[in-house]
Amino acid sequence: MSMIEVTNLRKSFGALEVLRDVSFRVEKGDVVAVIGSSGSGKSTLLRCLIGLEEVTGGSIRIDGQDLCRDGVYASAAARKAIILRMGMVFQHFNLYPHLSVVKNLEIAPRLVKGRKGPDLRAQAMELLGKVGLADRADEMPGRLSGGQKQRVAIARALMMNPEILLFDEPTSALDPELTGEVLEVMRDLAREKMTMIVVTHEMGFARNVASRVAFMDAGAILEEGAPEEIFTAPKQERTRAFLSRAEK
Numbered sequence: 001m002s003m004i005e006v007t008n009l010r011k012s013f014g015a016l017e018v019l020r021d022v023s024f025r026v027e028k029g030d031v032v033a034v035i036g037s038s039g040s041g042k043s044t045l046l047r048c049l050i051g052l053e054e055v056t057g058g059s060i061r062i063d064g065q066d067l068c069r070d071g072v073y074a075s076a077a078a079r080k081a082i083i084l085r086m087g088m089v090f091q092h093f094n095l096y097p098h099l100s101v102v103k104n105l106e107i108a109p110r111l112v113k114g115r116k117g118p119d120l121r122a123q124a125m126e127l128l129g130k131v132g133l134a135d136r137a138d139e140m141p142g143r144l145s146g147g148q149k150q151r152v153a154i155a156r157a158l159m160m161n162p163e164i165l166l167f168d169e170p171t172s173a174l175d176p177e178l179t180g181e182v183l184e185v186m187r188d189l190a191r192e193k194m195t196m197i198v199v200t201h202e203m204g205f206a207r208n209v210a211s212r213v214a215f216m217d218a219g220a221i222l223e224e225g226a227p228e229e230i231f232t233a234p235k236q237e238r239t240r241a242f243l244s245r246a247e248k
Contacts, residue, residue, distance in 0.1 A: 001064050003028045003164060003195050004049070009058035010071075011044055018044045020219040022058070026164075026212075029193035033206035033227075036216035037242060042199040045216070046166045049197070051083045062086070063163070084112070087157035091169040093149040095141040095156075102128065102137040105156050112160070127155040131185050147178030154185055165189065167198040183209075203246050207231050215239045 004026035011019040019041050026032050034042050047053040049060060049067075057071040066074055067082050074082065095104050105124040109115040128134045131151040141149055150170055157165060167186070171179040183205055189196065190209050200206060206213050206227060213230040215223045215238075223236045234240045 002026060002061070003030070003063050004197070005059075005061040006049070007059040007061075009045070009048065009060065010056045011041075011048055011053060012056045018219050019048070019055075022219075022221055024214060024221055024224060026195060026197060028195055030212060031190045031194075031196045031198065031210045033210035033213045034197060034199045034216060035201070035203070035206055035213060035242070035246070040216040041219040042216050043168050046088065046168050046197065046199060050086050050088050050166055051079065052088075084160065085162060086164040086166060087160055087162035088166040088168065089150070089153050089157050089170050091173050093141075093146075093153045093173075095149055095152060097141050100138050100140055101133065101144070101152050104141065104152060105159050108156065109159050123159065124155075127158050128152075130158075130188075131155045132181070145178055146174045147181045150174065150182045151185055154182075154189075164195045164197070167196065167200070169199055169201065171200070171202055201246065203231075203243070215242065217242075 002025040007023050009019055009022040022045060034045065036042055044053060048055050055068055055071055059069045060067040062082050062085060065082050067079060068074065073079055096107065099107065102124050105127065106120055109120060125134055125137060128137055131154055133148060133151055136144065136148065144152065171182050174182065179202070183202060186198070187209055210227055212224060213227050214221050215230065217238050223230065223234060223239045230239065231243065234243060
């Protein structure tokens with residue numbers, strides 16, 4: 001059974017069709033890199049998967065459970081339970097500026113799951129250690145670099161114990177010298193077999209870390225395959241044109 005199964009997914013904003021009959025599967029432990037030009041529908045796809053956008057049509061199944069089938073969503077309770085199995089890391093961090101680093105990690109489990117006490121703090125500190133920021137637990141986000149903020153955002157997503165992590169261009173807002181520290185955390189997660197979908201412009205990550213690569217163009221997945229297939233022998237002319245620009 002696939003962890004994620006998407007069938008004929010469609011999304012429109014008014015007359016603008018952003019996703020066109022998108023279908024794909026993600027197996028447990030896969031790292032799927034989604035590449036493509038700006039405006040090709042990559043971020044919208046992630047937002048539909050985690051319920052930030054409602055689909056226009058099609059189906060999404062998470063580990064055998066229907067989030068929506070033929071455009072009709074599951075009950076509110078079922079929908080919430082399914083979405084809580086996923087976490088998302090955004091391009092611009094979205095940290096709470098008035099909360100310390102460790103409190104940014106604690107707030108979602110506290111509000112959503114009613115957790116509190118020393119176990120919550122212990123998990124937060126463990127995850128900050130995992131991303132190399134245990135010594136910054138009491139800092140305010142405004143005192144962190146962009147790379148540090150994104151590593152906090154990854155730790156925050158992990159606080160909810162997700163089975164699937166979605167990344168929306170996690171390094172595109174960072175200076176080049178800060179990108180590597182975030183990608184290293186993501187490589188560690190890949191080595192731990194975390195199921196991930198990563199929208200990225202980092203071709204090195206897609207080539208060397210992803211188990212599969214999907215190229216999106218004009219709201220559709222035009223080509224999908226193993227990294228060596230996509231990068232060394234793409235079948236579609238649009239894929240070849242994109243890669244020739246992206247790898248310069």
